[in-house]
Amino acid sequence: MNTHNPIFHVLAALLRVALVVGLFAGVWSVYRQLPETPEAARPEAPQETSLSIVLREAAGEPRASLSIPFELYPIDIAAAQNEFFSEPRPGKRLDDFLAERMGERAPVEGRLDENGQATMKVKSGPWWIHATLPGELNIEWRLRVNVSGQRQTVELTPDNAYTRSKSF
Structure with a gap:
């Protein structure tokens, strides 16, 4: 594989950006599911x-x-x-x-x-x-x-x- 080819460098840059976007999307999906307030984060008292x-x-x-x-x-x-x-x-x-x-x-x-x-x-x-x-x-x-x-x-x-x- 020719690493001096400009297409290789563009493709590597796109993959780096895709990796960062994928990590950000994963963190964001977890963040959206967190409770909004600390009161909601507390476990309920035993019923x-x-x-x-x-x-x-x-x-x-x-x-x-x-x-x-x-x-x-x-x-x-x-x-x-x-x-x-x-x-x-x-x-x-x-x-x-x-x-x-x-x-x-x-x-x-x-x-x-x-x-x-x-x-x-x-x-x-x-x-x-x-x-x-x-x-x-x-x-x-x-x-x-x-x-x-x-x-x-x-x-x-x-x-x-x-x-x-x-x-x-």
């Missing part, structure tokens, strides 16, 4: 989900009082308590330790109605449901739930119970 909790008892078992309290925690409270008591923390109370671990999400308390149902609004994310069904056979739930979407239903059944203990 709230309508969480329904339903108690399903095993067939053939006597129906207990279904108006039972339950708690929703953003962390595994039992694991956090074990962690707190496993090593000394001078000057720090359990309540302070739990509040620090939960961050901005506070525990939510509720009560199942006589039909064994409850509905509440909670922020999306992982939650732990703690509930105890009293009776001849106490059934306790410590159930981890990933809450997401507009609506979600969680069933408390004997199959997903944490413990069963006979009361005397």
